[in-house]
Amino acid sequence: MDTIAQQGMYPEFPRCGKEHARSTHYCAGCGHGIANKLVAGVCAELDLQDRTIFVDPVGCGVFTYYYWDAAHVSAAHGRASAAATGVARARPDAVTIAYQGDGDLGAIGFNNAFQAASRGEKFGCIFINNSLYGMTGGQMAPTTLEGERTTTTPFGRDPALTGHPLHVCEVFDRLQAPVYIARVSVADTRRIMQARAAIRRVFEIQRDGGGYALLEILAPCPTNFGMDPLKAAAFCMGEMEREFPLGVFRDTGKGVRGNGAAAENAQAAPESPFLAVKPVPRAASCAELFAEPPGAEAPPPANDPSVPERRFKFAGFGGQGILSLGICVAEAARMERRHALWFPSYGPEQRGGSASCSVVTSGTAIGSPVVERPDVLVCMNLPSYLRFAGDVKEGGAILLDESARDAPPPPPGVDLITVPAIRMAEELGVPKAANTMMLAALRKYSLTGLDPASLENALAASFRKKPQLAEKNRGLLREAESRLPDRRGGAD
Ligand code: SF4
CATH class of the missing domain: 3.40.920.10 (Pyruvate-ferredoxin oxidoreductase, PFOR, domain III)
Incomplete structure (x- = not known):
C-alpha cells in the first residue's frame, strides 16, 4: 500500500495546529480534505512533484503548503490566479496549479481569474465551490444558492437583494482561450473517482504545456452548512448539483467543444465519465433545509438606554x-x-x-x-x-x-x-x-x-x-x- 509520502503528501503535518501530526486541519466531512488527497495523489502518480508549483489561496485551503510535497507560492486573498500567471510565465517548464475557493476566486479574485483564463495563461486552476466562505465563518459567497442560509443571509439568500448564484464554469466557457473546463464533485465515492480523473486531466494538460484549465469541484462544508457530514454530502449532491450541473464543458484536446452547456457536450463526448452522474432526487427545498427550527425566532431588540454596553x-x-x-x-x-x-x-x-x-x-x-x-x-x-x-x-x-x-x-x-x-x-x-x-x-x-x-x-x-x-x-x-x-x- 502507498504511504502518505508516496501519494504526494508530506509524511507528517506538524505545523497545521492539530495534536496528531498526520491529521489535516479540515473539519470532519470537509470536501477540501478529499480534494487535497486527490491532488497530491495525482501529482505523485504522474511523477510531477519536482516540476509542480502550487499557488496556495487564502481560505480554508490555505494550509495546502503543509500537506502537498511540492513547491509552493502563497498568494494574497483572491490573487492566486494572478500569482499563478507570474509563476507560469517565469517558469514555463513548471506545472503550475492554483488552488482557490469560491470566496477567493468567485468574489474578490474573480477578475484576476477571469482575465487569466481569457489570456489563456498556462496553468491549471482547481476551484473549490462549497457555496460559502468557509474559513471566515460561513458568509454568503457568489456561489451561495438561492434560499441558502449563511451568516450574512440568515433568512436565506434572496436574489432580489443579493443576486443569483454565480456559475463560474458557464461564465468561463464563454471565453475562447481555455482548453479545459469541467465541474466535478467529491460528495460520494463515484464522484470522487471522477474528480480524480478530472484532476489528472488538469495535470496532464499542464505537463504537456496545453494551456489554461479550470476544474470546479463541488465540496461539502458540514461546519457552515450546520449539517453532519452525510447530510452535507447529500446537500452537495442534491441542491448544489441542481444549480451547478456536473460535466465537461470543454476539453479541446479530446475534441469537446466549448461555449455550450455541459449537457450539450454529452453528445460531443459520449465517453465522458461524467455523464452518468445525475443529481440525487430532491429531498427537500433549500428553504426547508435551512428553515429556522420552531421556537428559534426572537423578537427584535428593545431600545433601552439604561442598559449599558x-x-x-x-x-x-x-x-x-x-x-x-x-x-x-x-x-x-x-x-x-x-x-x-x-x-x-x-x-x-x-x-x-x-x-x-x-x-x-x-x-x-x-x-x-x-x-x-x-x-x-x-x-x-x-x-x-x-x-x-x-x-x-x-x-x-x-x-x-x-x-x-x-x-x-x-x-x-x-x-x-x-x-x-x-x-x-x-x-x-x-x-x-x-x-x-x-x-x-x-x-x-x-x-x-x-x-x-x-x-x-x-x-x-x-x-x-x-x-x-x-x-x-x-x-x-x-x-x-x-x-x-x-x-x-x-x-x-
Ligand atoms: S469550515 Fe467548511 S470548508 Fe472550512 S475546513 Fe471546515 S468544513 Fe471545510
Missing part, C-alpha cells in the same frame, strides 16, 4: 469552543431583547490554532463589533492571556484557565479569576465542555450583566438540533457552577 473577548485554541461560548453570550443578550454582536476572529487558525471572538451587548444600537478594550476577557490558555490581558479596561475582569501557569499579573485595576475549566470538564467526563465551565464562571460571578436563566437557555438553544445534548449541558452548567467557589480563587 458591555464588551467581551473570548480567546483560546481552536476546538475549545471559544466561538460557541461567544455566541452563547450574544444569544443570551438577544433573548433579553438587547442588541448583540458576535465577531469571530478571521483566519485559518479557527481550524486548530488560536481562535478568538468578540461580543458586544447593549441596550441601544451598537456602532462597531470590534472590541479593542474588553470589559471581560475569557482566556483558555496562556498565549491568549499574554495577547489580550493588557487590553482589558480598568475595573474589568479576566477569567483564565488554571492551565495557564506562570501568567504575569493582570494590569492594575483588573480582576484576575483563575478557573479550572479544562480540569472540571475532564472530571465531569466531557473534556470538550470546558467552554461550558467558563460559561458557568461567567454566570456565577455575574460578569455578563445578563439574567442567569438567559445564559442557560442560550446554552440549551445552541444544541437545538440535538435536544439530548441541550439537557446534558444544562446539567453540566449547574454542576460546574456548584463546584466553583463563591470567592474567586479556584475550585474545590
Whole structure:
C-alpha cells in the first residue's frame, strides 16, 4: 500500500495546529480534505512533484503548503490566479496549479481569474465551490444558492437583494482561450473517482504545456452548512448539483467543444465519465433545509438606554469552543431583547490554532463589533492571556484557565479569576465542555450583566438540533457552577 509520502503528501503535518501530526486541519466531512488527497495523489502518480508549483489561496485551503510535497507560492486573498500567471510565465517548464475557493476566486479574485483564463495563461486552476466562505465563518459567497442560509443571509439568500448564484464554469466557457473546463464533485465515492480523473486531466494538460484549465469541484462544508457530514454530502449532491450541473464543458484536446452547456457536450463526448452522474432526487427545498427550527425566532431588540454596553473577548485554541461560548453570550443578550454582536476572529487558525471572538451587548444600537478594550476577557490558555490581558479596561475582569501557569499579573485595576475549566470538564467526563465551565464562571460571578436563566437557555438553544445534548449541558452548567467557589480563587 502507498504511504502518505508516496501519494504526494508530506509524511507528517506538524505545523497545521492539530495534536496528531498526520491529521489535516479540515473539519470532519470537509470536501477540501478529499480534494487535497486527490491532488497530491495525482501529482505523485504522474511523477510531477519536482516540476509542480502550487499557488496556495487564502481560505480554508490555505494550509495546502503543509500537506502537498511540492513547491509552493502563497498568494494574497483572491490573487492566486494572478500569482499563478507570474509563476507560469517565469517558469514555463513548471506545472503550475492554483488552488482557490469560491470566496477567493468567485468574489474578490474573480477578475484576476477571469482575465487569466481569457489570456489563456498556462496553468491549471482547481476551484473549490462549497457555496460559502468557509474559513471566515460561513458568509454568503457568489456561489451561495438561492434560499441558502449563511451568516450574512440568515433568512436565506434572496436574489432580489443579493443576486443569483454565480456559475463560474458557464461564465468561463464563454471565453475562447481555455482548453479545459469541467465541474466535478467529491460528495460520494463515484464522484470522487471522477474528480480524480478530472484532476489528472488538469495535470496532464499542464505537463504537456496545453494551456489554461479550470476544474470546479463541488465540496461539502458540514461546519457552515450546520449539517453532519452525510447530510452535507447529500446537500452537495442534491441542491448544489441542481444549480451547478456536473460535466465537461470543454476539453479541446479530446475534441469537446466549448461555449455550450455541459449537457450539450454529452453528445460531443459520449465517453465522458461524467455523464452518468445525475443529481440525487430532491429531498427537500433549500428553504426547508435551512428553515429556522420552531421556537428559534426572537423578537427584535428593545431600545433601552439604561442598559449599558458591555464588551467581551473570548480567546483560546481552536476546538475549545471559544466561538460557541461567544455566541452563547450574544444569544443570551438577544433573548433579553438587547442588541448583540458576535465577531469571530478571521483566519485559518479557527481550524486548530488560536481562535478568538468578540461580543458586544447593549441596550441601544451598537456602532462597531470590534472590541479593542474588553470589559471581560475569557482566556483558555496562556498565549491568549499574554495577547489580550493588557487590553482589558480598568475595573474589568479576566477569567483564565488554571492551565495557564506562570501568567504575569493582570494590569492594575483588573480582576484576575483563575478557573479550572479544562480540569472540571475532564472530571465531569466531557473534556470538550470546558467552554461550558467558563460559561458557568461567567454566570456565577455575574460578569455578563445578563439574567442567569438567559445564559442557560442560550446554552440549551445552541444544541437545538440535538435536544439530548441541550439537557446534558444544562446539567453540566449547574454542576460546574456548584463546584466553583463563591470567592474567586479556584475550585474545590
Ligand atoms: S469550515 Fe467548511 S470548508 Fe472550512 S475546513 Fe471546515 S468544513 Fe471545510
